[in-house]
Amino acid sequence: MKNFSSFLIILLLACTFQAKSQEKLIDRVVATVGSGIILQSDIDMQYTQYLGNGGTPTDDFKCTALQQLIMTKLLSQQAAIDSIEVTEAQVDDQLNARMREMTRRAGTKERLEGFLKRSLLQYKEEMRPILTEQMKADAFQRTIVDKITITPQEVKQYFENLNQDSLPYFDTEVEIGEVVMYPELTKEEKSVFREKAEGFRKQVLDGTDFGTVARFYSEDPGSSMAGGELGFAPRENYVKEFSAMAFKLKAGEISPVFETEYGFHFLQVLERRGEEVNARHVLVTTKPTQASLDRLKGKIDSIYQKVVDKKIPFSTAATIHSDNKETKFNGGMVVNQNRSTLIPVNGLEKEVFMAIDTLQPGGITKPYQFQNPRDGKVGYKFTYLKTRIPPHKASLEQDFAKIQEAAQEDKTRRKLSEWFEKKTKGTFVHINPEYQSCPELQMWLKEDNIAATKE
Template sequence: MKNFSSLLLLILLACTFQAKSQEKLIDRVVATVGSGIILQSDVDMQYSQYLANGGTPSDDFKCTALQQLIMTKLLSQQAAIDSIEVSEAEVDDQLNARMREMTRRAGGKERLEGFLKRSLLQYKEEMRPVLSEQMRAEKFQNTIISKITVTPQEVKKYFEGLDQDSLPAFNTEVEIGEIVIFPELTKEEKSVFRTKAEGYRQQVLNGTDFGTVARFYSEDPGSANQGGELGFAPRENYVKEFSAMAFRLKAGEISPVFETEYGFHFLQVLERRGEEVNARHILVTTKPTQASLDRIKGKIDSIYDKVNDKKMSFSSAATMYSDNKETKFNGGMVINPQSASRSTLIPVDLLEKEVFMAIDTLKEGGVSKPYQFQDPRSGKSGYKFTYLKTRIPPHKASLEQDFAKIQEAAQEDKTRRSLSEWFEKKTKNTFVHINSEFATCDELQMWMTPETNNIASTKDEE
């Protein structure tokens, strides 16, 4: 049981595709969990997925894979008892999203089908019940986790229970804010990009396959390889201009060219399903001209002068002027992307090089000179300047300086213990039979009561 608790949370990440082999020569039951069974092919497919993701050959992983499958069975069976279900639409959305990602990684539909040795349609149908069970298990586990909280007293007790001689050391951390300005193009500057999108639309109207045009010319990296297809999604998944167009058209119709914050698009609705739509689109992104960059350089210099001369606070200026929607209503402060508690303390090794260079010589409370940058996610170019609120030098973990991080660790520890208790209680009234081939797996010992081991050995001998 020593490795059990550390693996419990892996169930949230264990949504790998456990496809059943199309050419099963021999298969067998390796575990029975309540009214459900786990086949050797289930374990083998998890192992194949592990190897495909770069893992090194290891029989130990097969023990881990079977443990994850047992936990999924227990959780999904309890979900059924509690009437927790997932709809066909939810499963379809997950399947479509995963197939798009698999297709992207494989380099196209044909290459993926060659790897799978079957059509994507067949593979999706094989995966549907597997994914449905995983999603039910995850939904039920979330009902357990969502109720778990830690008080400040529990955080303090957790920290004091750690080996004080082995506390982690933290690198330099900073709290930073930023004010971002993106260029706005004039109508004339935009016309170049609109004309390009109109040209692609005309190719489609003249009979060229929409998917082919998307693969060659669309500048949306997330959908171009899929022929522009986005999969089923509700209105709120899209910016308002896109959703207004997608939900206005009938299946098969081609939209006119329209503009969003990402550039110029046109789309085709493939299918409507209630309040969800599956559409494909072609995007031409707008790119700043030198004239537009020169215009915002003057604007951001003016904002910088107000903040630097203390005529306006940084937080007020961010709220009033910044184009960064994620930070402007947070006083311009940047959230640590790896923090579950949305902490604003960020290790300096997570900063982009240009941001680190901007704050490197600043004192706390100082702001950098404006500098040009390119957003790594959207690819948009603009100007920004950075504010250094706090710099914490390298130090050994302490409750005073690192409360948020210790709170996260305490929350994870309490979650592991709560889940461990749930599984221990569940195994007392659920029959679990495991093939004796796995009897040496440390991870599986808690599932193997003496009675279970005897039954397993007897059945295997038979």
């Protein structure tokens, strides 16, 4: 049975600019799945996307693409049987998010339309049925996957069934904590950035297009290339100052300049839909002055000294003083995406690796300046090395969390494979002879279909 794990991540649609750029396709049916069909143009679209993402030209990809499209059809058809629906609003949100990302990559809407050789409105309508089907398939797949749990005994059995001579070898891992602090600007220091935002707002009030101002001047990398547009979102998606402003304005209104933790903004509400709002904004981020950095250095040096002198525990210093909301209530301990505190050293930021490289477990670095790679903010922090685990072959005792994750993925793959195998027995699947030699597609081929093709 071929590996179905690739389907666990639904293919990103429309993430390259040349997808479906052909003026006209001579189309044909390459597979029939129940009451649905898959066209050659569907595969070509996936292939163009693959090449646009830097993939190496290969006919093998088209076999994989067809396999994924067949699975999507089967899942979406079962979703229809089980009355699983996605709303127009959900599809709109996904479409708008994807279009914003495409626009950001292209630089401008006009340039993107040039790549697509069609208007964005036309392209969105072409994508709507495809995305709707994938969202329904994804929704039904979750009804299978979300019920899958794994016990410690199953984890142990999974590990014992692995080839013990070829167990994975894990690099050095560490447990680290950090106290992160950012400078606080005085009112006078902030005034420069507020006045800059006021100047951009005045341009809009004087008649300059809001989207143009956002594209040229907004310092929000996630929305500036889309003219500042953020798409529909509920109030909890934003910091409180932003939502308070966005949800009190009427459509078309432009807000005064206001401050959040990110800097100074002004926004315009484009549309309100129930408890969601689509707004666009211009952001001017605040930058630390040398004086503010000097003040911060003195403050964090004092906190560091108290920790080193054991006047306060590291965890208390993090909870009280750290500005990192992701770690401060965890005693300052850093966790990975699986919520484990064990971090491979090759996954650390370079400056953190350099800072802890010579430390012994239990040691603390002196405060050092850093720049947050996600938002560019500059601050100071000091890092605590709790544990260092040398390179080692996987063991149940040291690596239970990782083995548990692998066992969960294995069980999920097997459950999905079982579902597809059972579903295929009761569903008509016919594949064009051109694709019948694909190894990935052998499980979908039925002897009567092959015989009918040969006749």
